[in-house]
Amino acid sequence: MTSPVDLEQLRTFVAIVDAGSFTKAAEDVFKTQSAVSMQMRRLEDRLGRKLFERNGRTIEMTESGQRLLSYARRMLTLSQETLSAFDENAMQGAVRIGLPDDYAERFLPEILARFARSNPLVELSIACEPSSNLAEAISKGRLDLALVSDCGTDGAKIDVMRHEPLHFVSSSAHDVHLGETVPLAVGRIDCKWRRDGIAALENCGRAYNVLFSSWSAQILISAVLSGLAVGVLPECALRPGMRVLGERDGFPRLHHTEIGVLRSPGASGAIVTALVEHIRESLANLAPANTPRIRPHQLPETRLIRSQRRRPGAIAAGW
Template sequence: MPAPLDIDQLQTFIAIVDSGSFTRAAEKVFKTQSAVSMQMRRLEERIGKPLFIKDGRTNRLTDEGERLLGYARRMIRLNNETMAAFDDQKLEGMIRIGTPDDYADRYMPGIIARFAKTHPGVELYIECEPSSELSARLQRGELDVALVTHDPLERSSEVVRTEPLYWVTSMNHTVHEDPVVPLAVGRTSCRWRHLACAALDASGREYQILFTSWSATVVTSAVLSGLAVSLLPECAVRPGMRILSQLDGFPALAPAQIGLMRRPGAPKALVDALCGHIAASLDNITPVTEEDETAKGNSRRDRGIRADAPTLAAW
């Protein structure tokens, strides 16, 4: 029977991948850089395959390293769930979380499933409302945690995900070519609504707001029906949508950001545990440059949107 893999080595391996370097991983796992390097040599010996390849001054994963990463994450997650199941000090109680409806649809199923396995004694009470309403309810003490659209001018939140924000229209209609662009946007408190209007005003493009709703489903339907143009983050782009660029007469947009808010005075252990699960699930990505966004947008526009593109929007 093969000897089992070392959990500590797998944790270090994941830390290297997530942090991007052996040096930062060493700080994260509280080891020296030489100890981290030794762990990876032993892990490569155990696997019998090289996991990293030198690429200039950096190390990148080999194909075998990419394969191991998925298994490693599952093993660490299962290990943590197992330890939590036998923890006499396990968390108990109720925590109230607020999220826009589309965040709930896209992200909450996975978060809830993992959190429930790790903390079976905790009850999650979930409310779905726009970000501005969630912020107000948090301040009134009606929620403990809120997943919101980050807006530093309106509220303070911890950014846990950043991604490109796109103009979108229907692949089968030409409403974006209308002299006066019809828009489908969130309510007046929506940050992306303000961004859309400000960007079009600055570019001199005429527009008219035809559809207003805090529901992402309503806005998405207006776009797919060919009735309006809207703004969506990259992972919210749906099959049947076309990404518009400056070549189509639509100005570049700043990236979209998702933030976490915590209620002062909320049960710290419960809040820390839930926010940790959320942050890990959203797996924050590095913002791309305007040139990268334009190239990616043109590529996706030319070939259409993949059929498995997830849905996400925040109003």
């Protein structure tokens, strides 16, 4: 192997893995599906190894494909960094961004991947705090951007980018939700999700007791999964092992929450604008979180959340 690997072929290969299918990857790299397939055949010929194989209705990366992936990402990143280093117009600097810890787990990997690939010379300083704290930090100029929900940000102008349904949730392995008094694990007193959940329980005549109150979503999630309390969480915060409680369980439906960006008045540069657009694209491309599978004998209002991860290397069919 003396001739170099084609970077465009590597870019298409990574796009297939990230998009989950040949068809979607063709749209992302602005090529026809046949051109994408041809690039992969040429890359396989160049390496002398199969990178994908069909398994029923899916196409999976082979062991060679999984080995190539880390090399491909590193080569593409280095290529972009090299071009940026000699580009006088390349964006450089730093951006201060904040988001709640549950949003960091759900949304941050996609946002960082998109932004870092396009702007490798920009430093991101990231803070994880509740939405109400982030709104205050924005108003005082301590952050440039914040990804927040309507939890604790009443009166602040949010550039809404995503809607998520709110749910009462409990552990699928425990029956804490069956008690006459509902033990709650909710946010602090200024959290809108907490207020909405309590108001809904009061309107339907359910007794409750706030057992856990915290700014940390992880603490509240732990209390729910341990079977100690019922939580009020958005769809994106659901975890395997949770049960979504519905009307037949004695729990009312809740409204949707709005997720969006707060932007500091003084943060108006090209870097901030680019990051906002990357956030918008990332949230638009994310599927609803943790779509559950329901057994036929379960009540329609009760949903058990199970892991929906693909097997390593699984790619949706469609050459």
